[in-house]
Amino acid sequence: EAGVTQSPTHLIKTRGQQATLRCSPISGHTSVYWYQQALGLGLQFLLWYDEGEERNRGNFPPRFSGRQFPNYSSELNVNALELEDSALYLCASSLRNRAQETQYFGPGTRLLVL
Amino acid sequence: AQRVTQPEKLLSVFKGAPVELKCNYSYSGSPELFWYVQYSRQRLQLLLRHISRESIKGFTADLNKGETSFHLKKPFAQEEDSAMYYCALIIQGAQKLVFGQGTRLTINP
Numbered sequence: 001e002a003g004v005t006q007s008p009t010h011l012i013k014t015r016g017q018q019a020t021l022r023c024s025p026i027s028g029h030t031s032v033y034w035y036q037q038a039l040g041l042g043l044q045f046l047l048w049y050d051e052g053e054e055r056n057r058g059n060f061p062p063r064f065s066g067r068q069f070p071n072y073s074s075e076l077n078v079n080a081l082e083l084e085d086s087a088l089y090l091c092a093s094s095l096r097n098r099a100q101e102t103q104y105f106g107p108g109t110r111l112l113v114l
Numbered sequence: 115a116q117r118v119t120q121p122e123k124l125l126s127v128f129k130g131a132p133v134e135l136k137c138n139y140s141y142s143g144s145p146e147l148f149w150y151v152q153y154s155r156q157r158l159q160l161l162l163r164h165i166s167r168e169s170i171k172g173f174t175a176d177l178n179k180g181e182t183s184f185h186l187k188k189p190f191a192q193e194e195d196s197a198m199y200y201c202a203l204i205i206q207g208a209q210k211l212v213f214g215q216g217t218r219l220t221i222n223p
């Protein structure tokens with residue numbers, strides 16, 4: 001069974017630009033989560049999508065947004081990039097939107113903002 | 115507020131010695147806790163979760179609600195246990211994992 005996949009693996013942008021990160025969940029999983037792992041800040045919850053709807057978001061500004069497609073893949077968009085957005089962005093998926101379901105993580109996209 | 119605390123950023127033990135990685139949590143609801151592990155150049159993966167009550171790779175963790183702890187233990191460390199370990203709490207309903215800062219475990223030969 002293929003795991004969660006993310007693309008691209010690395011992304012370099014300059015301040016003010018927009019970044020788009022993509023995630024494909026494990027087949028059969030309907031929930032997708034996004035986390036940010038910034039240096040010194042640890043893993044922070046960003047967004048949760050289930051069945052195409054945004055269900056919850058973390059304490060991040062509105063320029064962090066995303067969507068989930070009918071095939072359950074997801075996109076994270078970061079507008080007006082700032083230097084502090086440089087981080088590893090992890091996507092996770094789970095079978096159903098219940099706490100009992102384990103979240104399985106992808107390898108991440110490393111975003112560098114210059 | 116929901117919080118997970120891993121007091122040790124770094125932990126170094128010798129092969130064959132016992133290992134204990136500490137994790138304390140703060141949560142008003144019924145806690146559901148996890149340990150995730152990240153080996154070098156690999157993705158974050160689930161090691162164990164408290165509701166499963168299982169032992170994975172010789173590791174166990176017991177939820178102590180009185181002490182609000184979920185320490186990870188292994189009686190005899192192996193070199194392949196060297197990795198970054200994260201304790202996490204899931205917020206019911208919100209489905210978000212709250213992670214501790216992580217402990218880097220190094221097993222010396």
